[in-house]
Amino acid sequence: MSKKTAKSMITDALEDLSSRDLKKFREKLCDNEEPRVTRRSVEDADEMDLAELLVKICTEAKAVILTIDLFTQLGFSNQAERLRKGLEAATVPSQASSESRTKYVLEGGQHFIDKHRIRLIESITTVEPILDRLLAKNVITHENYTLIRSKSTSTQRMRELFELGSIRSTIKGKDCLFDVLMELEQFVMDDLKERS
Structure with a gap:
């Protein structure tokens, strides 16, 4: 990303969560079918560890989009919107071409x-x-x-x-x-x- 890395964007977004909401996020991430994340890998993870894990198991672009999707499912609409705006402001590198990236994900990060x-x-x-x-x-x-x-x-x-x-x-x-x-x-x- 030109302005901010995916990891730092996700870390900042997760730091906005209360400890209770962060726990809900960890649970939701483990319940997600893909990518598969084990409870053991997230149980002691702080915000930075979670962001690093997300970027590691997804591409950078998909890590941010997955985080937005999980926030939305959990009802964390303010955090999802802030992260969406951060995604708009940044250029997210992807393994896919620019054309295929835009065909799946619209402005604002919504699929x-x-x-x-x-x-x-x-x-x-x-x-x-x-x-x-x-x-x-x-x-x-x-x-x-x-x-x-x-x-x-x-x-x-x-x-x-x-x-x-x-x-x-x-x-x-x-x-x-x-x-x-x-x-x-x-x-x-x-x-x-x-x-x-």
Whole structure:
């Protein structure tokens, strides 16, 4: 990052939390499906250790986005917003190209899939091919696949898909879903990109 490193941004954000909220953050991080973090690796970790761990297990850009996502899930909206603004002000290096980084993550650090969740649930009518591809990429399990297919309407199926931990809680899952939707529902996705 040109102005501030991912590690320092995350450390500063975590230092804003009370000790009780920091404990909640550690728990939420351990409950996250991906990246997997063991309780042992975070139980005695202070803010700087947690930031270092996040950057180590993710790319720098994804570490910041994951932290924002966890803050949002925990209801720490002020800290999430401050970190989002810090992300906007910085240039985050990524292993992905600049083009692919912007296709997933919008200004403010919000993932495209999260921002357009409602419209995607309402717009997508053929869910099975999406499930087939997500299953092939190991983003969902056979149990997930069967559960989602058992729903009677496409809206219910899409809603159930968005509630899966691998989609709701992981950047990788959201990125995979984005790619699958670009392949199968390009008109819908292009329309949402224009609205962004």
